[in-house]
Amino acid sequence: MEAPAANADVGRTKNRDDDNTSREDFGKLLYGCEHYRRRCKIRAPCCSQIFTCRHCHNEATSALSNPKERHEIVRHDVKQVVCAVCDTEQQVSNLCSNCGVKFGEYFCDICKFYDDDITKEQFHCNDCGICRVGGRENFFHCPKCGSCYSIGLRDNHLCVEDSMKSHCPICYEFLFDSTKQTTILKCGHTMHVECYEEMFSQNQYRCPICSKSVLNMSRTWERLDQEIPLDLHQRYCSNSGSMFMPGILKPLQCPRNTAMKFKYCAMTATIGARHFFTSLATSASIVILTTPV
Numbered sequence: 101m102e103a104p105a106a107n108a109d110v111g112r113t114k115n116r117d118d119d120n121t122s123r124e125d126f127g128k129l130l131y132g133c134e135h136y137r138r139r140c141k142i143r144a145p146c147c148s149q150i151f152t153c154r155h156c157h158n159e160a161t162s163a164l165s166n167p168k169e170r171h172e173i174v175r176h177d178v179k180q181v182v183c184a185v186c187d188t189e190q191q192v193s194n195l196c197s198n199c200g201v202k203f204g205e206y207f208c209d210i211c212k213f214y215d216d217d218i219t220k221e222q223f224h225c226n227d228c229g230i231c232r233v234g235g236r237e238n239f240f241h242c243p244k245c246g247s248c249y250s251i252g253l254r255d256n257h258l259c260v261e262d263s264m265k266s267h268c269p270i271c272y273e274f275l276f277d278s279t280k281q282t283t284i285l286k287c288g289h290t291m292h293v294e295c296y297e298e299m300f301s302q303n304q305y306r307c308p309i310c311s312k313s314v315l316n317m318s319r320t321w322e323r324l325d326q327e328i329p330l331d332l333h334q335r336y337c338s339n340s341g342s343m344f345m346p347g348i349l350k351p352l353q354c355p356r357n358t359a360m361k362f363k364y365c366a367m368t369a370t371i372g373a374r375h376f377f378t379s380l381a382t383s384a385s386i387v388i389l390t391t392p393v
Contacts, residue, residue: 124195124202129216131184135279137216140196140203143180143189144173150182155279175230178212230277247276249284258288269308270295287312 131139133152141150144157151157157173164170181203182189188198194207194214204214206222211231215222221235225248228241232248239248242257247264249257263284265276268291275282281293289309291299299308305315 123200126199126201127185128202128205132216136214138204138214139184139201139216140214141182141184142178142212143182145177145179146171146173152184175211175213181212228276245288253284257284258286260288260290263288263290266290268292268295270299285312285314287314 127139129137131137133156135153135155138152141152142154142157143150147161149157149160151160154173154175161169161171179192180189181192183196183199183201183203185201186196186199188196190197192209192212194203195201196203204216205218206215206220207213208222208224208231210224210229213222213231220233221238222231222233223236223239224231225236225239225241227243228246228248232239234250238251240251240254241248242253242259244259244261245257245264246262264282267274268278268282269289270291273280273292275290275292278292282290283293283296284290285296285307287307287310289307291308296314305313305317307314
């Protein structure tokens with residue numbers, strides 16, 4: 101007679117476990133905002149207001165009419181959360197103390213970050229101090245650049261100290277904790293991928309910061325050389341004299357008797373610490389011919 105009682109106890113325990121599991125999963129992927137799927141909200145420690153996530157907070161406060169009131173939340177300082185299911189406010193955790201709902205399938209106690217969508221493969225980087233997406237096994241932390249990069253860039257990129265702790269030179273958004281994808285240029289500077297593509301669409305092929313070419317332009321120069329008559333390859337402004345101008349580059353008017361019969365002219369210069377860059381001009385009325393040193 102004791103065996104059935106034991107089986108009944110096991111059955112009741114299993115049912116309770118199933119109930120707890122189903123309760124934890126209640127509302128999964130049904131709550132949240134445009135940024136994250138989560139079943140809780142955060143109380144901002146800076147202004148004591150409640151928002152679904154830090155991005156919602158930052159977007160709201162950055163739109164305030166009084167510039168002095170604009171601010172951003174420090175994610176690590178969040179102490180209180182509000183359950184989105186039962187509306188109970190409590191200390192940071194991943195289970196509601198009142199209804200037992202799990203706030204997020206992914207939870208980071210350091211960043212106070214929750215997300216039900218784990219297909220992003222979130223992970224926390226101790227060196228960065230924040231959570232990132234894409235899978236820990238696919239990234240490494242570069243200590244000099246100060247950020248996580250794709251494994252393919254290990255020993256395959258030019259390090260610039262704290263390059264990611266700067267603003268995108270195109271849209272000026274801070275890169276380090278940006279949710280947009282970033283890329284590293286050949287010179288080591290960084291920008292958003294979409295800004296990089298937009299720059300290309302505007303026929304801009306130089307880094308906005310240091311003016312170095314972001315592509316190998318050798319084929320372009322070879323094609324341009326082919327368009328220039330052979331007898332003009334070694335001539336400077338119809339032999340009116342070579343010109344070297346260190347420092348700041350400034351277009352100068354060629355002599356009036358200069359005759360430029362070819363369509364394109366290329367301009368190569370050296371500025372700063374011997375950084376070479378090249379510009380193209382489609383008009384021969386203004387040109388500088390300089391010699392790299």
